[in-house]
Amino acid sequence: MQRRPVHSDRMLGMDNSQIKVKKSDIVLIVALLVGFLAMITVLTLTKSGGAYVVVSVDSVEVAAFSLDQDITYEIKGFDGGSNTLIIQDGKAHLEDSSCPDHLCEHMGKIDKVGQSIICLPNRVVVEIRGAGDDKGFDTISS
Numbered sequence: 001m002q003r004r005p006v007h008s009d010r011m012l013g014m015d016n017s018q019i020k021v022k023k024s025d026i027v028l029i030v031a032l033l034v035g036f037l038a039m040i041t042v043l044t045l046t047k048s049g050g051a052y053v054v055v056s057v058d059s060v061e062v063a064a065f066s067l068d069q070d071i072t073y074e075i076k077g078f079d080g081g082s083n084t085l086i087i088q089d090g091k092a093h094l095e096d097s098s099c100p101d102h103l104c105e106h107m108g109k110i111d112k113v114g115q116s117i118i119c120l121p122n123r124v125v126v127e128i129r130g131a132g133d134d135k136g137f138d139t140i141s142s
């Protein structure tokens with residue numbers, strides 16, 4: 001028999017330590033999702049006309065705009081970060097972001113229900129929500 005229980009124990013130990021590191025990330029993501037879902041529920045209940053651009057920071061909704069209006073909005077992100085939200089011609093995107101990676105700017109413009117721009121360093125989420133989930137996907141195709 002060439003079993004080596006010691007070796008497999010070491011493997012398990014490594015796995016455990018890796019899982020521990022990731023756990024904190026998962027907790028954060030779950031917390032963000034829960035807050036986000038709560039926000040979506042509130043928005044779904046609040047029926048209105050067209051699609052909305054919803055801005056949330058650290059899982060808290062801070063602003064919502066109609067996708068039909070052209071605006072420039074300064075988002076005060078987490079820990080002093082900032083992003084500028086631009087809505088123009090029915091499309092939304094981020095500019096002048098303070099984050100180091102600028103991934104959010106590279107996500108480009110969004111104009112369809114369910115699309116989102118996320119800036120992780122600033123904990124900013126910009127998402128397009130429809131007035132009603134039932135028709136949302138087909139209605140927004142002007």
Ligand SMILES: [Zn+2]
Nearest residue numbers: 097099104119
């Ligand atoms: Zn960013």
